[in-house]
Amino acid sequence: HISDMISRRPSAGWLEVHAENYMGDSAAVDALENLRETYPLSVHGVGLSLGSASGLDRDHLDRLRSVCIRFQPALVSEHLAWSVADGAYLNDLLPLRYDEDALDIVAVNVGQLQDRLQRRVFIENLSAYIAFANSTMTEAQFLAELVKRTG
Numbered sequence: 001h002i003s004d005m006i007s008r009r010p011s012a013g014w015l016e017v018h019a020e021n022y023m024g025d026s027a028a029v030d031a032l033e034n035l036r037e038t039y040p041l042s043v044h045g046v047g048l049s050l051g052s053a054s055g056l057d058r059d060h061l062d063r064l065r066s067v068c069i070r071f072q073p074a075l076v077s078e079h080l081a082w083s084v085a086d087g088a089y090l091n092d093l094l095p096l097r098y099d100e101d102a103l104d105i106v107a108v109n110v111g112q113l114q115d116r117l118q119r120r121v122f123i124e125n126l127s128a129y130i131a132f133a134n135s136t137m138t139e140a141q142f143l144a145e146l147v148k149r150t151g
Helices: 002-008 027-035 058-071 100-117 139-150
Strands: 015-018 041-045 075-079 082-085 088-094 122-124
Touching (some): 027 058, 058 100, 100 139
Parallel strands (some): 015 041, 041 075, 075 122
Antiparallel strands (some): 082 088
16 A cells, blocks of 8 residues: 555554564665655564563564664554464464463563663554463453563
């Protein structure tokens, strides 16, 4: 829809884009540069894997930081999910168990993310159609505690 947005400039309060689509050099990057002159941007990440026990991928985090520096978005968000296991990227947003161990992991990863970007980051929960039998807290309790720990 980018070419239509550039040519028509329809009324919109802001635009949300996936960070990963703008981590390289392409015509899309130039087009977004053009659009940000008209619209505030929200950059939403889908591949950082905040729930991964192995920690954040530093290269991916640095690419996300570069996107934020270049486009100066009003908001930055990332999914509360994991998608990396044993160095393999699974190309999906997988849900977390809601317990202290997962909370500790996510809080550390969100802290590193916010420190690297030097800004608060909104964390988007996933739609959950089933619950893990061994979760020890509700989603609301998990998110409330994450907010306490990370701001």
